[in-house]
Amino acid sequence: MLAEDSIMVMNDGHKIPVIGFGTYAPEKFPKSLAEEATKVAIEVGYRHIDCAHMYGNEPEVGRAIRAKIADGTVRREDLFYTGKLWSTSHSPELVRPALEKSLKDLQLEYLDLYIIHMPIELKPGDDLFPVDENGHFIYENTDIRDTWEALEACKDAGLVKSIGVSNFNRRQLELILNKPGLKHKPVCNQVECHVYFNQGKLLEFCKSKNILLVAFSALGSSRDEAWIDQNSPVLLEDPVLNAIAKNYSRTPAQVAMRYLLQRGIVVLAKSFNPTRIKQNFQVFGFHLSAEDMKTIDGLNKNMRYDTAAIRIRPTMELKEDSRMMMNDGNKIPIIGFGTYTPQKDHNSLPGHCTEFAIEIGYRHIDCAFIYGSELQVGRAIQAKIRDGTTRRKDLFYTGKLWSTFQAPDKVRPALEKSLKNLQLEYIDLFLINAPRELKPGEDLIPVDENAPSDYQDSVIRKTWEAMEACKDAGLVKSIGVCNFKCRQLELFLSKPGLKHKPVCNQVECHIYLNKKKMLALCKYQDIVLVGYCVLESSKDEKWIDQDNPVLLEDPVLNTIAKKHRRTPAQVAIRYLLQRGIVVLARSFKYNGIKENFRVFDFHLSAEDMRTLDALSKHMHYVKTSHWEDYQLPI
Incomplete structure (x- = not known):
């Protein structure tokens, strides 16, 4: 009483x-x-x-x-x-x-x-x-x-x-x-x-x-x-x-x-x-x-x-150093530099462009073992730390676990291999590259004569447990997923004994594929959505559908860009940022790298955002339907 x-x-x-x-x-x-x-x-x-x-x-x-x-x-x-x-x-x-x-x-x-x-x-x-x-x-x-x-x-x-x-x-x-x-x-x-x-x-x-x-x-x-x-x-x-x-x-x-x-x-x-x-x-x-x-x-x-x-409270006042809080308390810069290049362009291009991106102000670098450029990107990061441009603690590096390393006993060795390539003591974010396993071996995309790829029926939830162990060991600060669909993400989140929730889902996302449902699910689950191929202008025939329209030539996008005296790329990036999506911008032209980062001093109106929303065609540029349609084994 x-x-x-x-x-x-x-x-x-x-x-x-x-x-x-x-x-x-x-x-x-x-x-x-x-x-x-x-x-x-x-x-x-x-x-x-x-x-x-x-x-x-x-x-x-x-x-x-x-x-x-x-x-x-x-x-x-x-x-x-x-x-x-x-x-x-x-x-x-x-x-x-x-x-x-x-x-x-x-x-x-x-x-x-x-x-x-x-x-x-x-x-x-x-x-x-x-x-x-x-x-x-x-x-x-x-x-x-x-x-x-x-x-x-x-x-x-x-x-x-x-x-x-x-x-x-x-x-x-x-x-x-x-x-x-x-x-x-x-x-x-x-x-x-x-x-x-x-x-x-x-x-x-x-x-x-x-x-x-x-x-x-x-x-x-x-x-x-x-x-x-x-x-x-x-x-x-x-x-x-x-x-x-x-x-x-x-x-x-x-x-x-x-x-x-x-x-x-x-x-x-x-x-x-x-x-x-x-x-x-x-x-x-x-x-x-x-x-x-x-x-x-x-x-x-x-x-x-x-x-x-x-x-x-910060209302996501978008600035060059803006970061978004993830569900584990770590923070991710809202704009990152994507380092994938077609095989024919590999040589030293990723390294030189990564150095330039860091000089411009990018503090989020996205790479992956499958890209084959970790050595060059790692050398670029080390060079910019040595010359005082940045400090390791101010950089955010995202790496990815490729599909041939999803067997639980291969996860930590794969991460350690990336750390060695990069000459880093830890990775800020490590993602499962795709929700399906390929046959382990030296061939990163194994094929046989009857099928485009040789899949294993590994239980990816066991892969996640190995990722959790890497986080607990201090080799990586945050862990997440990539290319997961809503159904796959929900199955993953319902895993009994889940210790660490994925902090993000990195997916193809742009004005022609605005991922409205996925974004709603991720926000509900306190998971950050990270967009790649946000500008897609790459002509890499291996991964990109060459029959699709060129996004940056869209007349509506160009009209809005002209109104704001911006490039179509800047408007396309800003559109995603204002929706609360972390953006990976990729270019290997110095002017493009610089322009893509200059998206913080203008704001798209509510009318502009609705107009851009209407451009969505649910259209993929990246040929990934073989893993997106796959249902996770329980």
Whole structure:
């Protein structure tokens, strides 16, 4: 039975009061307001105070806390204070100084709970919201798991009792939970949660991991124009909520809070009106019936009030160094340089062009053992690292497991052979080149006199287990697949005991084959779609159907390109990027390599995108029907 002193036990053994007082106030209000309101809250009975460095009022809130301790209203050990690490201090060396700054402002010896405010890093500095000359936020790329390790160190040092996160989705939580060597699990995830946004799925996940859900914007009533959508309905005016409140002789706010409390959610109530501060704490003397809980469940609209995380979150602002987060936490540059060349052009062309691509700014290099050019590409990479153009950690290399090496005992030797050719210690991404095995041997495309190729019935799921072992051994950071159809991908994902999900599916994709269904499936499964043959102008008769129309001569594509004063290739690439597809651009002409990378300073309109969508003919350039029609053995 919930009472005024009700607490929940967190997964580290510490206890958190089930109702807290939120101290954020819009800039238009004087900071002294937070100080006075916090005093009132403590006098009323709140023992959980929630604040943050970003709110800019920790000194005032600290004074209120110390005043109420000094006058005997409360003891420090009976108070629970939550602070937050702001996004400009995610770099590990900045975490402890940020916490110590909060402690100094508050004049406290320790915090009860310190949480990562958002899973987004902004440029470090005095400016809390750093922007560039165009008004766009300036982001950084610290791995959130490194930030977490720094928080763990602060807990071990006794500066904070418990550590958690805020505004994390399930995938971001799993990044930390699955971190090798995790020492301290997050005790909570603080998120927007209210009657109109009840976070049902996230609550279920958090409960399964023994992580508490803490709700901010629980009343959805703030109308701060800086963060709150002014066109959204006022939650406390909802007629159903008001009818239920009337039945219990309670306020709509009390019912909205009670609804969350009965679902096992810690609630942060915010008001600077003394009467409402008191009312919001009076939620312990009544109980909502199961029928009322079900009725309020039905009010869920999956609607946010707080747009802060959305406004600050990178909206795939496409830049030359843009990277996309994969489902294992590693990041892939959104544009890559493809290195395949027809056999007649092999010589030194892939190496020279790879060097030039890296000089231009490409940081994603795509190659494969079957291309026969790993030696040249590897030498190019090493040359650009030696001359200081790039660093190994800034490059992203994709390699592929060819179909004659899919037997599980051949996977690691094949990867090690590629590593030796490339003179690299690890590969960033290793893909199964095609969902079908060819007969092992020195001949990469074995044939007999009765069939175009000699296939084996190897179970490719066993191949995947060998790929997983390579990842676990540190030979490759991420693993994925290539040329899988929707059905094949779904069969693969349903593999019992799947340890590492494919991070991507690399497929032929362009304006004539826009892969709409595959893209939808991949987004649903949190798998990145990578497009090859995005421009297809190659005349390689071995792989390319010579009877197909030339994509870059399409009149509609050329009209849109002329409007934007761009090349047809640039528009074709930009179209895929704006759909959230990683693009592999291939050219062996220096001007083409350079032009294909210049796709970041223009934007296709919604009308342009619809027009290009309509060009899809479901037409392949690459002759791969023999493996695409193959059904994976179970």
